[in-house]
Amino acid sequence: MVHKDLVIIGISVGVAAGVLITSIIVLGICWYKKHAHLPRSTNEGSLATLPIRENGLGASIEMSASLSNSVIIKGSDYLAKKPRNSWWSNHSKDQFTSASGLPRYSYKDIQKATQNFTTILGQGSFGPVYKAVMPSGELVAVKVLASNSKQGEKEFHTEVTLLARLHHRNLVNLVGYCVDKEQRMLVYEFMTKGSLENLLYNEEEEALSWEERVQIALDISHGIEYLHDGAVPPVIHRDLKSSNILLDRSMRAKVADFGLSKEEVFNGRNSGLKGTYGYIDPMYISTNEFTTKSDVYSFGVILFELITAIHPHQNLMEYVNLAGMSPDGVDEIIDTRIIGTFNPVEVRSLAKIAHKCLHKTPRKRPSIGEVSQAILRIKQIRLVREDAQSFAGEDFSRAISRIESQQLELKKMASINEGPRQ
Numbered sequence: 001m002v003h004k005d006l007v008i009i010g011i012s013v014g015v016a017a018g019v020l021i022t023s024i025i026v027l028g029i030c031w032y033k034k035h036a037h038l039p040r041s042t043n044e045g046s047l048a049t050l051p052i053r054e055n056g057l058g059a060s061i062e063m064s065a066s067l068s069n070s071v072i073i074k075g076s077d078y079l080a081k082k083p084r085n086s087w088w089s090n091h092s093k094d095q096f097t098s099a100s101g102l103p104r105y106s107y108k109d110i111q112k113a114t115q116n117f118t119t120i121l122g123q124g125s126f127g128p129v130y131k132a133v134m135p136s137g138e139l140v141a142v143k144v145l146a147s148n149s150k151q152g153e154k155e156f157h158t159e160v161t162l163l164a165r166l167h168h169r170n171l172v173n174l175v176g177y178c179v180d181k182e183q184r185m186l187v188y189e190f191m192t193k194g195s196l197e198n199l200l201y202n203e204e205e206e207a208l209s210w211e212e213r214v215q216i217a218l219d220i221s222h223g224i225e226y227l228h229d230g231a232v233p234p235v236i237h238r239d240l241k242s243s244n245i246l247l248d249r250s251m252r253a254k255v256a257d258f259g260l261s262k263e264e265v266f267n268g269r270n271s272g273l274k275g276t277y278g279y280i281d282p283m284y285i286s287t288n289e290f291t292t293k294s295d296v297y298s299f300g301v302i303l304f305e306l307i308t309a310i311h312p313h314q315n316l317m318e319y320v321n322l323a324g325m326s327p328d329g330v331d332e333i334i335d336t337r338i339i340g341t342f343n344p345v346e347v348r349s350l351a352k353i354a355h356k357c358l359h360k361t362p363r364k365r366p367s368i369g370e371v372s373q374a375i376l377r378i379k380q381i382r383l384v385r386e387d388a389q390s391f392a393g394e395d396f397s398r399a400i401s402r403i404e405s406q407q408l409e410l411k412k413m414a415s416i417n418e419g420p421r422q
């Protein structure tokens with residue numbers, strides 16, 4: 001009997017000890033889970049939702065006000081989940097935790113990739129731009145902001161936060177950045193063919209064909225259309241010019257340099273004039289009010305550069321105004337290097353669009369969406385015409401081969417009818 005009691009007491013103590021140990025383990029796991037998330041959740045109170053549109057796909061970024069805080073991406077999760085390229089993915093996860101959602105690099109990373117800053121591509125108003133080869137072999141362009149340039153530093157922050165949420169095939173993508181002590185750099189996708197300005201005005205470059213020029217015009221208009229109508233809130237570029245249009249190896253154009261971009265302020269006014277001489281909307285100079293229509297004006301200037309290959313600093317607008325006096329006056333200022341290869345109807349249509357963009361009253365200028373549609377129509381009409389020509393050509397060659405085979409048949413029949421001569 002005593003033995004039986006001892007067994008019952010033993011089992012009870014064992015069960016109680018088991019329950020106690022299990023509870024301690026469960027509590028321990030809960031405590032660990034809770035505390036492992038603490039560093040991220042400290043920012044949650046300050047998060048604000050910033051919606052973005054990405055080539056039509058919806059996504060939203062919850063980002064904190066400060067650049068140094070972390071970013072959480074909702075919606076398509078495109079930016080968070082898709083590694084930008086193999087080189088970035090080889091780096092530690094810490095480099096992805098910035099407000100922009102872009103990888104952040106150390107000075108040493110960039111120093112190595114640019115062979116100690118010896119691979120200079122050119123010099124912009126913010127500082128030099130270097131070609132960099134990443135360990136994966138991928139080419140990028142690194143824009144080093146002059147450390148004494150206060151304006152450049154401000155533009156840097158604007159550009160990082162803006163570009164991190166703007167993605168379009170006709171915009172030059174920002175793929176990383178560097179903030180290391182006083183150093184600030186922007187890492188861009190590399191654009192093999194350089195700037196439109198260089199392609200139009202450098203005598204050593206092969207002249208762009210008319211077809212290429214129309215495609216470039218269309219690409220630029222699509223890039224601007226995304227900024228004006230696709231980005232939420234809308235973005236005005238503010239410094240559109242041929243040196244800010246870069247081309248990739250397939251001669252597709254992308255809009256670059258958002259250093260002067262600002263998010264649109266409704267009915268807002270800006271103090272200092274920004275932009276580049278020759279491209280600035282005259283109405284902006286007199287009213288100090290910059291709108292999407294001011295970008296449309298600058299785009300009109302670029303369209304005339306494509307048609308004439310005359311730089312705005314070489315009296316382009318004087319030529320354009322003189323030519324505008326007669327309906328086909330544009331024929332007189334067309335780039336001589338494409339004479340004989342272009343279609344005059346297409347040139348006149350593009351010039352008509354450019355004139356509309358340059359209308360002195362901003363509200364009478366078309367929207368960039370309307371401009372894109374009009375340029376697209378020029379291309380489509382050409383494609384239909386080429387199709388018709390090749391169809392006619394096909395008919396002709398078919399007819400020729402039909403005649404040839406008929407002749408062959410006739411010859412054969414003739415030889416049969418003649419029969420062997422006796």
Ligand SMILES: Nc1ncnc2c1ncn2[C@@H]1O[C@H](COP(=O)(O)OP(=O)(O)OP(=O)(O)O)[C@@H](O)[C@H]1O
Nearest residue numbers: 121122123124125126129141188189190191195243
């Ligand atoms: N992503 C890139 N790929 C290839 N070359 C580039 C890239 N970005 C800039 N460059 C080249 O580097 C040079 C300097 O460019 P940057 O944008 O700094 O100045 P800019 O546009 O010429 O002048 P500004 O600063 O006044 O706009 C130019 O020759 C440009 O073609």
